[in-house]
Amino acid sequence: MANSDTTKGTGRLVHLRVKRQDGPDLPETKRYEEFKVPYLPQMNVISALQQVQKEPRTVDGKDVAPVVWESSCLEEVCGACTMIINGRVRQACSALVDQIAPNGEVITVEPMTKFPLVRDLIVDRERMFHDMKKVKAWIDIDGTHELGPGPRESPEAQQERYPLSRCMTCGCCVEACPQYNDSTQFVGPFALNLVRLFNMHPSGALHKNARLETVMGEGGVQDCGKSQNCVEVCPKEIPLVDSIAQVSRDATKRLLFGWLLK
Numbered sequence: 490m491a492n493s494d495t496t497k498g499t500g501r502l503v504h505l506r507v508k509r510q511d512g513p514d515l516p517e518t519k520r521y522e523e524f525k526v527p528y529l530p531q532m533n534v535i536s537a538l539q540q541v542q543k544e545p546r547t548v549d550g551k552d553v554a555p556v557v558w559e560s561s562c563l564e565e566v567c568g569a570c571t572m573i574i575n576g577r578v579r580q581a582c583s584a585l586v587d588q589i590a591p592n593g594e595v596i597t598v599e600p601m602t603k604f605p606l607v608r609d610l611i612v613d614r615e616r617m618f619h620d621m622k623k624v625k626a627w628i629d630i631d632g633t634h635e636l637g638p639g640p641r642e643s644p645e646a647q648q649e650r651y652p653l654s655r656c657m658t659c660g661c662c663v664e665a666c667p668q669y670n671d672s673t674q675f676v677g678p679f680a681l682n683l684v685r686l687f688n689m690h691p692s693g694a695l696h697k698n699a700r701l702e703t704v705m706g707e708g709g710v711q712d713c714g715k716s717q718n719c720v721e722v723c724p725k726e727i728p729l730v731d732s733i734a735q736v737s738r739d740a741t742k743r744l745l746f747g748w749l750l751k
């Protein structure tokens with residue numbers, strides 16, 4: 490039995506403490522529940538949650554509804570499984586039990602706090618996708634017909650842009666950012682990085698001024714308080730502070746000299 494102290498296999502147990510809530514409008518159901526599940530080699534927080542799902546019984550023997558969470562790639566590529574694990578925002582699929590609880594310590598898992606809660610560990614990251622729309626985080630094409638070869642790019646330019654392109658919209662940076670909250674319209678560090686990325690692309694640069702004008706307004710680059718929390722937590726090690734500084738310089742240039750180009 491998963492929650493008994495007499496377990497199969499190694500006998501080692503993984504102790505999870507999960508923050509739960511039954512739905513977005515049910516704050517009265519907010520609670521922590523604790524589970525102990527059998528340890529498996531190479532276990533990560535997702536596989537521990539899967540064990541809970543198989544037999545959702547708390548440490549005090551109560552049968553409860555299965556815990557829900559989101560995940561997809563299971564290799565830190567999609568960002569879907571982002572949650573707060575022992576106080577740190579990160580991906581559950583790359584949070585290895587051996588590293589975070591080598592001696593059977595309690596692992597506390599909570600949903601991110603900057604997005605509306607859906608249920609248990611699932612949040613709605615829609616605001617991030619709105620932020621991406623605001624800053625035109627894409628490259629327009631004229632149609633799906635044959636457009637001929639795209640602009641040629643040097644390997645150096647590709648190499649410079651590649652680290653910026655690794656964003657998986659996971660939400661870690663905005664969870665850590667003090668300026669990204671319900672009372673601001675700040676687009677967030679990931680969106681400012683995407684402004685830099687798409688403005689550097691030869692075709693993306695066609696909308697460079699539109700992107701800069703968006704981030705010169707409310708919720709734009711001026712809202713960044715330069716605390717640098719974002720760069721500390723980005724699992725893809727994207728140089729977010731450099732991107733914000735570059736976008737800020739470009740926006741200032743646009744502000745000072747943009748009238749010359751009109």
Ligand code: SF4
Binds near residue numbers: 662678726727729
């Ligand atoms: S910039 Fe980094 S932390 Fe922020 S959403 Fe992208 S991958 Fe996640």
Ligand code: SF4
Binds near residue numbers: 716718
């Ligand atoms: S540097 Fe700016 S974007 Fe990054 S966490 Fe601080 S306020 Fe947020």
Ligand code: FES
Binds near residue numbers: 561565567571581
């Ligand atoms: S499941 Fe895709 S990043 Fe964890």
